[in-house]
Amino acid sequence: MSYDDDPDLDPYRWLEDVTGEDALRWVRERNEETVAALTGGPGFKAVQREVREVLDHDGRIPYVVRRGRHLYDFWQDAAHVRGVWRRTTLEEYRKDRPEWEVLLDLDALAEAEGEKWAWAGSRVLEPEHRHALVLLSRDGADACVVREFDLDGAAFVEGGFTVPEAKTDIGWIDRDRVWIGTDFGPGSMSGSGYPLEARRWRRGTPLEEAEPVYRGEASDLSVSCWRDRTPGFERDFVSRHTDFWNGELFLLREDPAQPLKIDVPDDAAVSVRREWMLVTTKSPWLGHGAGTLLAFDFEAYLAGEREPAVLFTPDEHTALAGYSWTRHHLILTVRADVSSRMELLTPGPDGWRREPLAGLPPLSTASVVDTDPDESDEYWTDVSGFLQPATLCVGTAGGDTEVVKRSPELFDTAGLAVRQYFATSADGTRVPYFVVGPEEPAGPGPALLYGYGGFEVSQVPYYSAVTGRAWLARGGTYAVAGIRGGGEYGPRWHRAALGADRDRAYEDFAAVARDLVARGITTHAQLGIEGGSNGGLLMGAMITREPELFGAVVAHVPLMDMLRFHTLLAGASWIAEYGDPENPADRPHLRRLSPYHQVRTDGPPYPPMLLLTSTRDDRVHPGHARKMAARLRELGHPVLFHEHIGGGHAGATDHQQTAFNEALVHTFLWERLTPRA
Numbered sequence: 001m002s003y004d005d006d007p008d009l010d011p012y013r014w015l016e017d018v019t020g021e022d023a024l025r026w027v028r029e030r031n032e033e034t035v036a037a038l039t040g041g042p043g044f045k046a047v048q049r050e051v052r053e054v055l056d057h058d059g060r061i062p063y064v065v066r067r068g069r070h071l072y073d074f075w076q077d078a079a080h081v082r083g084v085w086r087r088t089t090l091e092e093y094r095k096d097r098p099e100w101e102v103l104l105d106l107d108a109l110a111e112a113e114g115e116k117w118a119w120a121g122s123r124v125l126e127p128e129h130r131h132a133l134v135l136l137s138r139d140g141a142d143a144c145v146v147r148e149f150d151l152d153g154a155a156f157v158e159g160g161f162t163v164p165e166a167k168t169d170i171g172w173i174d175r176d177r178v179w180i181g182t183d184f185g186p187g188s189m190s191g192s193g194y195p196l197e198a199r200r201w202r203r204g205t206p207l208e209e210a211e212p213v214y215r216g217e218a219s220d221l222s223v224s225c226w227r228d229r230t231p232g233f234e235r236d237f238v239s240r241h242t243d244f245w246n247g248e249l250f251l252l253r254e255d256p257a258q259p260l261k262i263d264v265p266d267d268a269a270v271s272v273r274r275e276w277m278l279v280t281t282k283s284p285w286l287g288h289g290a291g292t293l294l295a296f297d298f299e300a301y302l303a304g305e306r307e308p309a310v311l312f313t314p315d316e317h318t319a320l321a322g323y324s325w326t327r328h329h330l331i332l333t334v335r336a337d338v339s340s341r342m343e344l345l346t347p348g349p350d351g352w353r354r355e356p357l358a359g360l361p362p363l364s365t366a367s368v369v370d371t372d373p374d375e376s377d378e379y380w381t382d383v384s385g386f387l388q389p390a391t392l393c394v395g396t397a398g399g400d401t402e403v404v405k406r407s408p409e410l411f412d413t414a415g416l417a418v419r420q421y422f423a424t425s426a427d428g429t430r431v432p433y434f435v436v437g438p439e440e441p442a443g444p445g446p447a448l449l450y451g452y453g454g455f456e457v458s459q460v461p462y463y464s465a466v467t468g469r470a471w472l473a474r475g476g477t478y479a480v481a482g483i484r485g486g487g488e489y490g491p492r493w494h495r496a497a498l499g500a501d502r503d504r505a506y507e508d509f510a511a512v513a514r515d516l517v518a519r520g521i522t523t524h525a526q527l528g529i530e531g532g533s534n535g536g537l538l539m540g541a542m543i544t545r546e547p548e549l550f551g552a553v554v555a556h557v558p559l560m561d562m563l564r565f566h567t568l569l570a571g572a573s574w575i576a577e578y579g580d581p582e583n584p585a586d587r588p589h590l591r592r593l594s595p596y597h598q599v600r601t602d603g604p605p606y607p608p609m610l611l612l613t614s615t616r617d618d619r620v621h622p623g624h625a626r627k628m629a630a631r632l633r634e635l636g637h638p639v640l641f642h643e644h645i646g647g648g649h650a651g652a653t654d655h656q657q658t659a660f661n662e663a664l665v666h667t668f669l670w671e672r673l674t675p676r677a
Contacts, residue, residue, distance in 0.1 A: 010564075010627075012626070012627040012630045012631065013627075015623050015626040015627050015630060016568065016621065016623035016626075016627070018615060018621070018622060018623070019615070023626070024615075026626070026630075027615070027626065027641075027643045030629060030640075030641040030642070030643070031641075031642055031643060033640065033641075034610075034640040034641060034642045034664070035642075037640060038640070038663075038664050038667045038668055038671075039663075039664070039667075041667070043667055043670065043671070044663050044664075044667045045663075047469075047470050047662065047663040047666050047667060048659050048660060048662075048663035049659075050469040050470060051466050051469060051470055051658070051659040051662045051663060052078075052655060052656070052659040053469075054410050054411075054465040054466055054469055055076075055466070055655040055658060055659060056077045056078040056655055057408065057410060057465075058077065059407065059408040059410075060407060060408075061382075061390055061392050061405045061406075061407050062075055062098075062405075063369060063382070063392070064088075064093065064369075064370070064380075065369075065370045066370055066372050066378070066380075067087075067124045067126075067129045068126075068127070068128075068129035069089060070087040070088065070089060070129065071087060071088055071089065071090060071093050072085070072086070072087045072122075072124075073085075073086055073087070073088075073100075074086075074119050075100075076654060076655060077655070078655070080105070080106075080107060081107055081654045081655065081656065082106035082107045082109075082110055082116075082117060082118065082119075082653070082654060083106050083107075083119050083654075084100075084102050084103075084104065084105050084106065084107075085102075085103045085104040085106075085119065085122070085134075086100040086101060086102045086103055087100065087101050087103060087151075088100050088101065090394070093404065094404055101154075102154070103149070103151060103154045104134065104149065104154070106118070106119060106136075115138060116138060116139040116646055116653070117136045117137070117138070118136070118137040118138070118139060118140045118648070118653040119135075119136070119137070120135035120136060120137040120144045121135045122134050122135065122149070123135075123170065123171055123172060124151070125172040125174075125175065126172075126229055126374065127229075127231075127374070129151065130150065130151050130152050131148065131149070131150065131151070131157075131172075131175065132148070132149040132150075132151055133146055133147070133148055133149070133161060133170055133171075133172070133178070134146070134147050134148075134149045134156075135168075137648065137653075138165065138616070139616045139645070139646035139647070139648065139653060140614065140616050140617075140646055140647045140648025140649070140650060140652070140653040141616045141617075141618045141648050142167055142570070142618050142619050142648065142649065143165050143166055143167050143168075143193075143618055144165065144166075144167075144168060145162075145163060145164060145165045146161065146162065146163035146168055146170055147160070147161075147162050147163075148160030148161040148162065159204075160203075161178060161201070161203065163180070163182055163207065164182075164183075166182045166183040166189075167182075167183075167189070167193050167194050167195070168180065168181065168182040168183075168195070169181040169182070169194075169195050169222075169224045169225075170182070171225075171226045171227065172227065172229070173200065173227045173236075174227075175203075176202060176203040176204075177200060177201065177202050177203070178200075178201050179198060179199070179200060179201075179225040179226055179227060179236075180198075180199050180200075180201045180207075180210060181194075181195025181196070181197055181198050181199070181222075181223055181224060181225065182195055182207075183195075184197060184199070184207075184208065184210075185208075187218070190216075190218075190220055190221055190222055190572070190573075191572040192221055192222070192569075192570045192571070192572045192573035193569065193570055193618070194221060194222035194570075194573070195222055195223055195224070196215060196216045196217075196218070196220060196222065196223050197212060197214070197215050197216075197223060198212075198213050198214040198215075198223050198224065198225035198238050199211055199212050199213060200213055213225065213238070213252070213256045214238045214240075214250070214252075214256070214259065216240045216241075217242075219242075220240060220241060220242050220243075221241040221242065221243050221244060221247075221572075221573050222241045222573075223238065223239070223240050223241070224238070224239050224241075225237065225238040225239070225252075228272065228273075230273070230274055230373075230374055231374065232274075233274050233275070235251060235252075235272070236251075236252040237249060237250065237251060237252065237272070238250045238252060238259060242266065243573075243575065243576035244455075244573055244574060244575075244576040244577055245267055245282070245576045245577075246266040246267050246576065247266060248261055248262075248266060249261070249262040249264070249270050250262065251302075260302070262277075262302075264279055264285075265281070265282070265283060265285050267282040267283055268280060268281055268282055268285065269282070272298055273325050273373070274325075275297055275298055275299065276295055276296070276297065276298060276347070277295070277296045277297075277298040277301055278293060278294070278295055278296075278311075278323070279293070279294045279295075279296070279308070280292070280293050280294075280320065281294065281491075282491045283491070286306060286308065288308075288310065288313070289313070289314070290314075290490065290491040290492055290495075291312075291314040291319055291320060291490035291491050291492065292310065292312060292313050292314065293310075293311040293312040293320055293323065293332070294308035294309070294310060294311065295308055295309040295310075295311050295347075295352070296308050296309075309347075309351060309352050311323075311330070311332065311345060311352060312332060312334065314489075314490050316489075317336055317337050317489075318334055318335065318336050318489075319334070319335050319458075319487065319488065319489050319490035319493070320332070320333075320334060320335075320490065321333040321334060321335045321340065321367075321458070322367070322368070324368040324371050324373075324379065325371060325373040326371050326372070326373055326376070326377040326378065326379055326397045327372070327373055327374070327375065327376055327377050328346065328377055328397065329344055329345065329346050329377055329397040329398070330344075330345040330346075330347075331343070331344055331345075331357070331368055331371075331379060331397070332344075332345060333366060333367060333368060335458065335460070335488065337420070337432060338420075338432050338434075338458065338459075338460055338461070338482050338488050339362060339363050339364060339365070339460075339461065340360055340364060340365050340366035340367075340383075340460070341356070341360060341366075342356070342357035342360065342366055342368075342381070343355065343356055343357060344356075344357055344397055344398070346397075346398075357381075359401075360383060361383070361385060361388065363385055363386070363418050363420060363434070363461055364383055364384065364385035364388060364461055365383070365384060365385065365460040365461045365462055366381055366382070366383045367381065367382050368380065368381055369381060369382050369392065376396070377396050377397035377398065377399075378394065378395070378396055379394070379395055379396075379397060380392065380393065380394050380395075381393050381395070381401075384407070384461070384462055384463040385418065385461045385462075385463060386418045386434065386436045386461050386462065386463065386464075386478075387413045387416055387417075387418055387436065387463070388463060389406065389407035389408060389409055389410070389463050389465075390406075390407040390463055391403055391405075391406050391407070392404055392405040392406075407463065410465035410468065410469065411465055411468030411469045411472065411473050412473060413468075415438060415439055415440075416436065416437065416438065416439060416472060417436075417437070417438070417439035418434060418435070418436050418461070419434070419435045420432060420433070420434050420435075421433055421434075421435060421515060421519070423508070423511040423512045423514070423515035424511060424515075425484075425504070425507050425508045425511040426507040426510075426511065427504070427507070429484070429496075429504075429508070431481065431482065431483055431484070431508040431511055431512060432481075432482040432488060433449075433479055433480060433481040433482060433512045433515075434461060434479065434480045435477060435478075435479045435516070435521060436472060436477065436478045436479070437472070437476070437477030437478065437521065438475075438477070441477075441520075441521065443520065444517075444520055444521060444522050444523045444526060445475060445476070445477060445521075445522060445526060446475070446476045446477070446522065446526045446527075446528070446669075446670070446673040446674050447476065447477040447478070447479060447516060447521055447522035447526060447527050447528070447673075448471055448476060448477070448478050448479070448527075448528045448529070448530060448669060449479045449480075449481060449509075449512065449513060449516065449527060449528070449529045449530070450478070450479070450480050450481070450529070450530050450531060450535075451480075451481040451483055451509050451512075451529070451531050451535055451538050452483075452485075452486060452531060452532075452533075452534060452535040452538065453481075453483040453484065453485035453486050453497060453505035453506075453508070453509065453534070453535070453538055454485040454486065454497070454505070454534035454535075454537075454538075454577060455485075455486075455494075455534060455577060456486065456487035456491065456493075456494040457486055457487060457534075458482065458486050458487040458488045459480045459481065459482050459486060459488065460488075461480075466662055470662055470663075470666040471666060471669075474670065476670075476673075477521055477522060479512070479516060479521075481508065481509055481512040483497075483505050483508035483509050483512070484496040484497040484504045484505050484508050485497035485498075485502070485504070485505040485534075498577065499577075499578065499579045499586065499589070500579065500586070500589040502578065502589070502593050503592075503593075505538065506538065506541045506542065506545060509529075509538060509542060510542070510545075510546050510549060513527060513529070513546075513549045513550065514549065523551075524548065524549050524550065524551065525551045525673075526551055526673050526674070527549070527550050527551055527673070528550065528551055528552040528553070528554065528669040528672070528673050529542060529550050529552075529553050529554070530553075530554040530555075530556075530665070530669075531554075531555060531556070531558075532555070532556030532557055532558070532651075533556070533557050533558065533559070533619075533620055533649065534559065534577075535555075535556075535558075536555035536556055536557060536558020536559060536560070536620075536624075536625075537558055537559040537560065537562075537593075537595065539553050539554065539555035539558060539609075540555060540558060540559075540560050540595025540596070540628060541593065541595055541598075543595070543606055543607065543609055544595045544598040544599055544600070544606075545598070547603070547604050547605065547606045547607055548604040550607045551607050551672060551673050552607050552608050552609075552610075552668065552669050552672040552673055553607055553608070553609045553610070554609070554610045554612070554665050554668065554669065555609065555610070555611050555612070555625070555628075556612045556613075556651055557612070557613050557614065557617055557619075557620050557622075557625070557649055557651055558611065558613075558620070558624055558625055558628070559571075559574075559620055559624050560594070560595045560596045560624040560625065560627065560628040561594060561596040561597070561623070561624055561627060561628075562578060562581070562590045562591070562593050562594035562595075562596070562597075563581050563587070563590055563591060563594055563596075563597065564581070565578070565581070565621075565624070566580065566581055566582070568621035568623060568624070569617075569618055569619060569620070569621045570618070570619045570620070571620075571621065578590065578593070595628060596624075596627055596628050596631060599628075599631050599632060599635055599637070600635075601635050601636065605637075606632070606637040606638065607638075607672075608638040608639070608640070608668075608672050609632065609637070609638065609639045609640070610639075610640045610641075610642075610664070610665065610668045611625040611628060611629050611639065611640070611641045611642075612625070612641075612642050612643070612644075612651060612661060612664070612665070613625035613626070613642075613643050613644075613651075614643060614644045614645075614646065614647035614648055614649070614651055615643055615644065615645045615646070616644075616645065616646050616647060616648050617647070617648055617649045617651075618648070618649075619648075619649040620649060622643060625641065625643070626641070626643070629641035640668065642661075642664060644657060644661070
């Protein structure tokens with residue numbers, strides 16, 4: 001019997017001990033090898049310097065959210081390594097160099113308290129916008145501490161709401177009460193580490209005495225509760241997530257022991273705003289296909305009405321990317337062959353009126369950054385493309401739009417072009433991908449292909465000055481694949497690669513790699529690939545399935561052991577995406593999909609691989625990358641490994657760490673894909 005059948009026989013299971021002495025000694029040894037191999041030459045230092053310059057550039061757009069009359073932003077640069085939470089007004093923001101009021105300086109807080117604090121967000125109480133709940137992460141972990149903050153006094157509230165470190169869900173009910181789910185002790189958190197209880201907590205009372213209102217089942221993924229504070233439509237909701245893709249929504253009534261279940265499919269995405277309930281279908285329902293957006297009058301729906309207004313219907317080329325409410329309108333963002341378009345919808349007595357939001361360039365991505373739905377029809381949009389720096393606009397629905405910020409051009413785009421192609425996968429499916437590179441290439445050259453292919457996450461055009469400086473400016477070509485498992489074409493595209501059908505995603509990615517070579521853009525020896533998290537699993541699949549297609553592989557914070565992923569940190573939450581290793585029906589395909597169990601010495605040689613992870617990643621266990629590196633080393637395959645002590649699942653919490661990571665990656669790729677004669 002091997003550890004394929006019995007995980008207890010896994011010779012590298014000791015590397016799952018995140019902070020164990022032996023495991024960390026092994027990590028330090030691997031880090032030293034990687035630093036020695038990649039950082040000594042001038043190329044590394046040059047890339048590191050270029051990336052840091054981009055990340056710290058003071059011309060970057062400070063993206064803001066409106067809270068009352070103020071615009072709030074979290075900002076990091078060379079002078080604010082951990083960052084500052086700050087605010088200004090729209091009048092001031094329009095200036096080239098706005099004056100900001102600093103509310104919280106994380107560098108100063110970290111120094112004063114001796115903690116490596118990272119920003120994890122805030123919850124601001126409306127409509128006064130004076131009181132906030134600030135979430136702080138230790139060195140980038142998902143788990144946070146919560147502290148109440150006085151925005152007028154720019155200080156933490158003495159004796160205010162404070163929650164110890166946990167994966168906490170919290171939100172305001174009113175000035176003296178909050179909804180909270182956190183670690184209340186045994187049985188209060190799911191196997192994935194998320195809250196299973198929703199409680200109502202009153203100011204001045206001990207946390208452990210918070211009033212229990214709803215509790216999920218032990219097998220659930222999570223439970224969350226929130227107050228809709230829209231004036232005239234105040235309501236409380238509780239959401240029970242039975243797994244990553246299914247759940248139930250309840251309306252809490254006067255008797256919280258009798259919550260009213262909203263009668264919609266468990267896999268549908270539901271939101272309620274003022275008098276409207278919007279439902280995005282994930283499977284056929286009421287005669288409408290998956291990916292359709294339906295609108296119902298909420299009170300009429302509760303009374304039994306089931307005739308919706310159809311706001312969006314997908315086709316072979318389009319998918320709903322999202323929507324945002326203003327006070328009187330709904331903005332839809334739609335993808336057509338992975339590029340954006342936007343529409344403005346207005347409900348009225350004769351139905352919904354729609355009109356396009358014009359001015360979006362081809363092969364670009366547009367998104368709604370913020371709206372002010374309780375007060376006005378103001379909306380903020382961001383538009384960018386691979387060679388098009390971001391433009392931030394503020395407008396009024398039905399009125400004028402104003403450009404308020406433009407990101408500077410941070411790399412030279414002269415002679416570069418963006419193209420979209422479609423590769424043909426093994427089953428005949430057309431798979432979209434973008435190519436950014438020389439407009440008139442002299443011949444095949446080094447290329448980097450990025451992919452993800454999971455969790456209905458779409459790979460869309462975006463401006464990356466880091467990629468521009470570190471890769472394109474050196475003559476490389478960059479490609480992004482929209483493979484199945486993602487959301488490029490909505491739920492059908494995602495579900496085509498769920499569970500035992502995951503192979504479809506891997507076949508799509510391999511098809512894109514072959515198409516790049518067939519078009520003369522690159523060669524297999526000059527083609528590098530990169531992905532993170534689920535995309536790191538994709539990288540592991542590629543190197544073990546079709547190593548001959550690639551010249552180098554980079555995997556960030558990857559999943560690699562698909563027979564034990566459900567036992568490691570948040571891994572159990574992904575069973576609905578991959579399958580359950582404890583289920584005999586799922587275990588065979590998970591063994592087939594598990595890179596850690598598919599490493600072989602027979603067949604084509606493996607290309608060199610770089611694995612990166614973080615000790616503080618409490619989402620994807622660092623043991624995945626550690627064990628994969630150890631297994632590759634054992635069998636003589638070329639591999640380098642680096643693990644940051646901090647950084648969390650993002651891999652870095654500050655620009656210095658990010659620049660170091662990017663320099664490692666691009667030095668590794670460039671040296672292996674462009675070998676010197």
